[in-house]
Amino acid sequence: MRADRLVSLVLLLRQRGRMTADALADELEVSTRTVLRDIEALSSAGVPVYAERGRHGGFALLPGFRTELTGLNHDEALALLTAGSGPGEQVFGLSSALASAMRKVVDALPEGHRASVGDAAQRFLIEPETDLLSRRLVTEDVPGMVMSEVRRAVLAGHKLRFHYAAPDKTPHWHTVDPIGLVTVRDRAYLLAAKSGEDRTYRLSRMLAAEELLEPAQRPDQVDLDRIWRERSARFLSENHIPVLVRVKPARREELLNTARAVRAEEPEADGWLRLEVTFEDLRHAVWALWQLGTDAEALAPESLRAALHDRAAAIATCYEESSPE
Structure with a gap:
C-alpha cells in the first residue's frame, strides 16, 4: 500500500x-x-x-521528470475520465482507488493529449447530487469495513458471514455464498445464494461482515445482468400490487417517484400515458394516486378504484355540510 x-x-x-x-x-x-x-x-x-x-x-x-504512454488516444482517455467522474465509484468503496487510477491515466498521456482531455472532461457532468427540481440524490451509506469484507469475499470466492437488519425484523447473522455486487441508483446489493436458494441483500442494511476461509459454492462463470433481470422480475411479482393507470405527461415523473417499479408504458390517443406500475400495497397506491388528483386515473384493480372513490366521497361529504359557526 x-x-x-x-x-x-x-x-x-x-x-x-x-x-x-x-x-x-x-x-x-x-x-x-x-x-x-x-x-x-x-x-x-x-x-x-x-x-x-x-x-x-x-x-x-524537477521539470521534465515524467514518463509518457501513447497507447490511449484522446477519446479513450476522455471515456475513462468521464466514467470516473460519476458518483458510482462511492458505492463499492473504491473512490480512493479510482482517484489514484485517474491520476495515473492523466499523467501517462502525452502533453498535448493531457491538456485537451482535461478541458474536455470538465464539460461533462455525470449524475450531479441534485436534479433540476433541487431533489438530492440519496446515496446509501455502507460502513467501510463492511464494504471491504463483502468485496473481498465476492472476489476471492469465499463464503460471507454478516449481521443483517431487515425492515421490521430483529437483526441476525447470515452465512451465504456471494455471487456478485450490483449498484442501482446508488444503492448497492449483494447477489448471493443461501442453502442453494437465491438471495438479494442491500449492503446498507449490513451492520457487520466477515469474509470466511471456506470456498463459496457458486459457478465459475456468472452473468450478473441476466441474474439481476430474473430477480427483479421475481421481486415485482411478489408482495406488490400491480396498478394500471392513466396519467397526464406533465405528472408522469411524480407518479414514477412514488411507484416501486414500472412494468409497461405506452401513449394514448388523447395525449395521456397509460402505465402499468407496482406499489407496495393498496394503501400505498391510494396515497400515491391521491396526490395526482384528476391528472391521473386508476383503471385497475377495482379495489383501488373503489378505495379512491370512497375517499373522494368522504371528502365531498365533509365539505357539503354547512360551515361551522
Whole structure:
C-alpha cells in the first residue's frame, strides 16, 4: 500500500506542481508526518523531489521528470475520465482507488493529449447530487469495513458471514455464498445464494461482515445482468400490487417517484400515458394516486378504484355540510 501511495504522491506533484505537505496529506488521506517520511523515501530512491521554503513554499519535482504512454488516444482517455467522474465509484468503496487510477491515466498521456482531455472532461457532468427540481440524490451509506469484507469475499470466492437488519425484523447473522455486487441508483446489493436458494441483500442494511476461509459454492462463470433481470422480475411479482393507470405527461415523473417499479408504458390517443406500475400495497397506491388528483386515473384493480372513490366521497361529504359557526 505504501508503494501505491508513493506513486500517487509523485503523480500529484507532476500534475499539480508545487504542493504543501498538508495539501498532500489531505489528498492522500494520511498524516502530514507520513507525507514527510514519504518525501524522504522518494528522495533517497533518486526521485528528484525538492522543498521550497517560505510562505508559498512546498514540495515539487524537477521539470521534465515524467514518463509518457501513447497507447490511449484522446477519446479513450476522455471515456475513462468521464466514467470516473460519476458518483458510482462511492458505492463499492473504491473512490480512493479510482482517484489514484485517474491520476495515473492523466499523467501517462502525452502533453498535448493531457491538456485537451482535461478541458474536455470538465464539460461533462455525470449524475450531479441534485436534479433540476433541487431533489438530492440519496446515496446509501455502507460502513467501510463492511464494504471491504463483502468485496473481498465476492472476489476471492469465499463464503460471507454478516449481521443483517431487515425492515421490521430483529437483526441476525447470515452465512451465504456471494455471487456478485450490483449498484442501482446508488444503492448497492449483494447477489448471493443461501442453502442453494437465491438471495438479494442491500449492503446498507449490513451492520457487520466477515469474509470466511471456506470456498463459496457458486459457478465459475456468472452473468450478473441476466441474474439481476430474473430477480427483479421475481421481486415485482411478489408482495406488490400491480396498478394500471392513466396519467397526464406533465405528472408522469411524480407518479414514477412514488411507484416501486414500472412494468409497461405506452401513449394514448388523447395525449395521456397509460402505465402499468407496482406499489407496495393498496394503501400505498391510494396515497400515491391521491396526490395526482384528476391528472391521473386508476383503471385497475377495482379495489383501488373503489378505495379512491370512497375517499373522494368522504371528502365531498365533509365539505357539503354547512360551515361551522
